[in-house]
Amino acid sequence: MGEVNSLPLSEQKRIVEEKWPEALVKEKVEEEKKLPPLPNVDKYKTVVTRFSPNPDCVLHLGSARAIILCHEYARMYRGKFILRFEDTDPKLKRPVPEFYDSIREDLMWLGCKPDEEYIQSDRIPIYYEYAEKLINDGNAYVCICTPQAFREKILAQKPCPCRDLPPETHMERWQRMLDGEYNEGEAVVRIKTDLNHPNPAVRDWPALRIIDTEEYPHPRVGSKYRVWPLYNFACGLDDHLMGVTHIIRGKEHLTNMVRQKYMYSHLGWEYPEAIHYGRLKIVGAYLSKSKIVQGVKGGLYTGWDDPRLATFAALRKRGITPAAIKRLIIDVGPKTSDVVLSWENLYAYNRKILDPEVNRYFFVQTPIQLTVHGLPRTFIAKIRLHPERPERGFKEYVIKTSEGDTALFWISRNDLKSLTVGKAVRLMELFNIKIESVEAYAVEASFLSESYEDAKRMDAPLIHWVPIGDDMPCQVVMPDAATVEGVAEKACKNLKSGDIVQFERFGFVRIERLDGKILAYFAHK
């Protein structure tokens, strides 16, 4: 051991290469983290997962866990991924037509295309059918107690007066519910459970209730139905009916599973495998639908894609790639503890994806004028669009010694701090200069030399620049919605809306608009 360690590294490496070449190869394979296996996959012919949003808001990073986990597992086992809109509350959580589409779009953008799609508001007759069966079999009943009266009974582990009435009576009441003879809140269908269950919330839970859809019409089916299923009823039935084998959802649904299991046993069904992951938050962002809706409606945010929001629309606008989100979610995995992500984690994945792909440009933030005197000749700066990929092409600027021997540039006021009178500075990819004078809005300098080696030897700071005249105005909207003003180099005029580029020494941005001037959104450093 000591003998081996005393050898130079290159020698050690040579020996290993000779004797165990496979050891080195293995070392280089950077393994991507994989999802842990799903439980009891063998029990089912095909794995079926579902993502079931309420279309009452746009999707955000908080939903990413459900979407990506469900989709990824479905792919992993060559199974099926279902999108199911749970829009059964026309009153309190009103679905909004535009969100059905925005959710579909977000899923496509994320690369999580559903194999099938269902909308619960189209399935009301199915829910009625099972409600009747359950009532007929004495496993459900129509309760006409006031909520308070019922609550008292159930807390005392006693049946309410309705519970033990014969099924025929309840079938009559059910018919009256459908016929509109009860008003909102006057009757509710309950699933029978164990009255002694330790958690009062699971005892005889409500399955269907009445909504006055004349007053609160459903955006898709209007006033067609007065009796609407509650979450546990619709969701519980659908999961079985659609053949869902693995339910992957947040742990807030843990008690819902307990409730639904009673219904499954009434129907003689077997409950699917269920994974309840923890809550996902990201520092500084509101991931609550109500906060988002409130903020957008109230004008606090510019829209669903306001850069301060962690909606997919906002992330997309900023140039955060779906691949980065996917890696992040897979990295976090399906465990039950809550996580508070830091943006750095997301950015790091995104940077890894973007860096080898996107072109580089100069953007000068809060520009000030730099005058360079004493140019010996005209210079041509020919700069690669991507440092490692010369085949991408170049951008070219001719630095003319127009007025005598001087040239004018924009440089960033932020770089003022690295400029000291008498010291050398390198204009990246161009030449070295010596600072003669520094004022708040103007810097004077003189030409020093051309070679990069000189700059290195002098330990000169490197700053980027845009030739005055070869510039175009550019605004960058930052993640806090503040706007940074500056100038971009002229070559940016060839960019298109939607392009993601790196503004060197500034960060990655996505081009939003280009009309003589540039509007970009900042992704990250």
Place this chain on the structure above:
RNA sequence: GCUCCGGUAGUAUAGCCCGGUCAAGUAUUCCGGCCUUUCGAGCCGGAGACGCGGGUUCAAAUCCCGCCCGGAGCACCA
């Protein structure tokens, strides 16, 4: 309050079920260095964690008990 989860570095994660190979791995972050006409990326090195207290055991991040902290649910919402 009741019911149920969970707590590994700044962040995220592996390991926990089936104690030893964990003087705890990985990614990111931060700090150095190298490389490179930029930042970045890349390469090399460094910093940084088992919530607390008991117990069982030759041996505990892993098993048991207590405590503390965090979260979720307790709707005729999803």
